[in-house]
Amino acid sequence: MAQSVRVRFAPSPTGYLHVGGARTALFNWLFARQHDGVFILRIEDTDLQRSSEAMVQGILDGMQWLGLEPDEGPFFQSSFLEQHRAAAHRLIEAGKAYYDFTPKRETDDRTVKEKIVERAIAQEQSGKHANPYRDLPVSEALERVASGEPAAIRLKTPVSGVSRFNDEVYGPQEREYSEIEDLVLVRSDGHPLYNLSVVVDDIQMRISHVIRGMDHLTNTHKQVLIYQALGAELPVFAHLPLIFAPGREKLSKRKHGEVVSVTTYRDRGFVADALVNFLALLGWSPGDDQELLSRGLLIEKFSLEQVNKAAAVFNFKESDARDWTDPKALWMNGEYIKSMPLGQLTPMVSEFLKRAGLWRPEYEAEEAPWFAHMVDLLRARYRTLIDFGELGRPYFADDFEYEPAAIKKNLKDDKLKELLPELASRWTSLTEFSHESTEAALRSLAEEAAVKPGLLINAARTALTGQSVGPGMFEIAVTLGKERSVERLKRAIHVM
RNA sequence: GCCGCUAUAGUGUAAGUGGUUAACACGCCGCCCUCUCAAGGCGGAGACUACGGGUUCGAGUCCCGUUAGCGGUACCA
Numbered sequence: 238m239a240q241s242v243r244v245r246f247a248p249s250p251t252g253y254l255h256v257g258g259a260r261t262a263l264f265n266w267l268f269a270r271q272h273d274g275v276f277i278l279r280i281e282d283t284d285l286q287r288s289s290e291a292m293v294q295g296i297l298d299g300m301q302w303l304g305l306e307p308d309e310g311p312f313f314q315s316s317f318l319e320q321h322r323a324a325a326h327r328l329i330e331a332g333k334a335y336y337d338f339t340p341k342r343e344t345d346d347r348t349v350k351e352k353i354v355e356r357a358i359a360q361e362q363s364g365k366h367a368n369p370y371r372d373l374p375v376s377e378a379l380e381r382v383a384s385g386e387p388a389a390i391r392l393k394t395p396v397s398g399v400s401r402f403n404d405e406v407y408g409p410q411e412r413e414y415s416e417i418e419d420l421v422l423v424r425s426d427g428h429p430l431y432n433l434s435v436v437v438d439d440i441q442m443r444i445s446h447v448i449r450g451m452d453h454l455t456n457t458h459k460q461v462l463i464y465q466a467l468g469a470e471l472p473v474f475a476h477l478p479l480i481f482a483p484g485r486e487k488l489s490k491r492k493h494g495e496v497v498s499v500t501t502y503r504d505r506g507f508v509a510d511a512l513v514n515f516l517a518l519l520g521w522s523p524g525d526d527q528e529l530l531s532r533g534l535l536i537e538k539f540s541l542e543q544v545n546k547a548a549a550v551f552n553f554k555e556s557d558a559r560d561w562t563d564p565k566a567l568w569m570n571g572e573y574i575k576s577m578p579l580g581q582l583t584p585m586v587s588e589f590l591k592r593a594g595l596w597r598p599e600y601e602a603e604e605a606p607w608f609a610h611m612v613d614l615l616r617a618r619y620r621t622l623i624d625f626g627e628l629g630r631p632y633f634a635d636d637f638e639y640e641p642a643a644i645k646k647n648l649k650d651d652k653l654k655e656l657l658p659e660l661a662s663r664w665t666s667l668t669e670f671s672h673e674s675t676e677a678a679l680r681s682l683a684e685e686a687a688v689k690p691g692l693l694i695n696a697a698r699t700a701l702t703g704q705s706v707g708p709g710m711f712e713i714a715v716t717l718g719k720e721r722s723v724e725r726l727k728r729a730i731h732v733m
Numbered sequence: 734g735c736c737g738c739u740a741u742a743g744u745g746u747a748a749g750u751g752g753u754u755a756a757c758a759c760g761c762c763g764c765c766c767u768c769u770c771a772a773g774g775c776g777g778a779g780a781c782u783a784c785g786g787g788u789u790c791g792a793g794u795c796c797c798g799u800u801a802g803c804g805g806u807a808c809c810a
Contacts, residue, residue, distance in 0.1 A: 342808080354806085456805065548739070551744090643769095
């Protein structure tokens, strides 16, 4: 019987979707789609105080935008608390777990890391299974619990031997049982802990493949122990390499800001497919040179065997406004903008024009063909959708700024003070305002004035758009139309 | 501290079972396109495959060690 594929993405409700989390979600999603499986979203909200409606929404928004919507869920781990507790009690009854009456250690103000190390060093002497309550008769323990004495529930891990499991990415994993302490399953206040909860939920949801970040790799041994104690079959484990910030440090919103949040990419003009494509290549490759991969191709080509083991660095310069995120992601987004079907692009552009206050309803009515043509003209040199509303302003509105550098480069020649108005009047008298006619008029004027055509062409470009770069100048003029072009040629005199 | 994972140009990745001058993309630099460029075309620089030992006729690819980075180690997730 072929086992059906069921995978899950299980983020904490942090308020936003982290690019690392998005990559994990994506790999799960690709794997599910490829195997006609089920992709489940489960919010790990057992850290009760930190979770709220709003904290979950950011994650949902990010996933929806990326097109990674779950087939089942979102489920909330907190709603399964009773099942987690029940599982722990079953283990107590089976003698596989025990009540620990040791008073809870007081937390002090040192860092967590320091405390962990100190504790671990102390345990080095005593051994990890030296808990005095480990072998207390169950009946006695039950009596003490019944009398109201607080107790945590710990798993009895084997004293000697080796834990083994196979990871689809990292290969065979081994760990001495003596290295694994009797982990706490349920806190003395009755609250189930992470390791227990994930395992119980994954069993309950019949998860076939656990695909998650490799920060969970060593703890997987603990979870394997729980699966075994519960008598459940192990899922397939596949851990993914982490994604770092430049300098190989942890990529965090606190330290690195908005670049880590998926919705930032949506708001700053990314095409969802482009970000998906970029993310897919962080830690995975199809094995050949192809990098521009549609969703369909990703689903077809994805495989856990091709997942890389080394962490990937997400490369960006925090100071650079133009390269605010990984340059390759920006490049890839540009590739999507210039090659996607125009009919898909125009609605995206209109979204950003609305945001920039440049939208006119005519663009989706009688001027739709004009709008599509203009977008098509511009898209070759834009990298994000935001560019249409910012760099593209002169193409969609009459009030725009002249870039000082462009003025300096193209409008500083004194002769232009006469030539530009003259060009304006020649264009005015044109009966047909076409690429050919505008160009012929300009070139003959240049010849008469004994200046290079380039001087006039570049000057006209800056007069028409305020910029020094852009599409072919005659294309711009024709698309802008005779009236606006002439008007702008005249207006330019004021900034020269 | 202990345990584990990883290690190919600045970054992302290639180089099935060891076999010519380590490949591709992004980025960077230059040239061309004489209508610009943040577009396009062409080219270039950039890696003694972390370091040190082996095994082998031959290793980025196998073995051992070292170092570094990261992860885990909690009544956090």
